Amino acid sequence: MKSNIANYLTGKFDPIVLIKMDEKPTDIKGPKAGRGGCVMSFVAQCIAKRKSFVFGRENATCGGIWSGFGWGDGFATEEAKEFQATFLSCGADSAKNRDEYLKKLESRPKRVKDMFTEGERIYTDFETAYEHISSRPIYDSEDYVVFKPLEELEDGEIPDSVIFTVNAFDAMILLQLDGSHRTKSNFVCVPQASSCQQIGCFTFEQKDADDPHMVLGPVDLAARGHMKHFIPNEYVMMSMPWKLFLKLEEISENSVFQSSLLLEFQK
Numbered sequence: 706m707k708s709n710i711a712n713y714l715t716g717k718f719d720p721i722v723l724i725k726m727d728e729k730p731t732d733i734k735g736p737k738a739g740r741g742g743c744v745m746s747f748v749a750q751c752i753a754k755r756k757s758f759v760f761g762r763e764n765a766t767c768g769g770i771w772s773g774f775g776w777g778d779g780f781a782t783e784e785a786k787e788f789q790a791t792f793l794s795c796g797a798d799s800a801k802n803r804d805e806y807l808k809k810l811e812s813r814p815k816r817v818k819d820m821f822t823e824g825e826r827i828y829t830d831f832e833t834a835y836e837h838i839s840s841r842p843i844y845d846s847e848d849y850v851v852f853k854p855l856e857e858l859e860d861g862e863i864p865d866s867v868i869f870t871v872n873a874f875d876a877m878i879l880l881q882l883d884g885s886h887r888t889k890s891n892f893v894c895v896p897q898a899s900s901c902q903q904i905g906c907f908t909f910e911q912k913d914a915d916d917p918h919m920v921l922g923p924v925d926l927a928a929r930g931h932m933k934h935f936i937p938n939e940y941v942m943m944s945m946p947w948k949l950f951l952k953l954e955e956i957s958e959n960s961v962f963q964s965s966l967l968l969e970f971q972k
Contacts, residue, residue: 710879710953710954713957715872715971716940719755719854720855720867721853721870722855722947723850725850726847726848727848727849729759729848730759734758735758735760739764740766742767743928743931744760745923746931748900748904752868753935760774761848761849762848768785770901772905773905774905775909786839790828794825795829796824841902842907863947865908866944867947876921880893882953882956882961882962883918885961893918895920895921896920896922896924898922899923900928900929900932900942904920912946917946919943919944920943
């Protein structure tokens with residue numbers, strides 16, 4: 706499938722799609738069971754190199770991806786949930802029991818130990834992190850998530866969402882387009898969450914909404930670190946449910962894209 710919107714944008718990257726599946730496709734590659742790491746490295750390669758890949762529950766080696774891709778909340782115990790809240794805030798400085806938290810890090814490689822000691826600092830303190838984690842949209846369905854370039858979408862395939870990777874100017878144009886069919890002020894969702902959750906469960910939540918909106922990210926610096934070799938730092942990702950994408954494709958034929966004002970910028 707070709708995107709009319711993508712033809713008008715000026716950035717480097719065409720959109721990709723996310724498709725949830727019950728069965729693992731045999732013609733799409735993915736990491737081996739028990740291996741995976743940060744999925745955003747794979748997502749970045751799909752965007753930049755146009756390589757499809759599949760990621761399953763058996764590849765979930767990061768706590769955030771479970772809720773991110775709709776595989777439950779990912780916490781076997783309350784202790785595991787509290788550990789993640791500590792890490793996502795200020796690490797040892799946010800721990801309810803600093804010595805106990807540091808003891809859990811003793812056997813980890815120095816780089817990992819240092820990262821967990823400092824914390825990712827996505828949240829200002831443990832309590833805020835814990836509340837955010839507890840309020841994530843939680844789904845538990847399908848065992849696999851496939852990412853593929855939009856142009857490789859096959860007849861009959863219906864993605865869950867579409868992801869645009871855009872520069873600041875194109876992001877503004879997408880927002881203008883999305884606001885042009887609304888009678889109230891438009892907004893974009895910016896989840897204070899991991900990147901896989903931004904393109905995953907927070908976009909799934911918009912899919913279920915009567916009035917869906919786009920989701921902007923990543924605000925997750927750890928994930929951007931895995932993406933930076935493929936995606937320049939000045940680019941952002943704007944994900945949207947399939948139904949919103951189809952709506953915007955429809956109205957794009959008579960929109961800001963045909964405006965002489967926009968054409969002046971593209972000379």
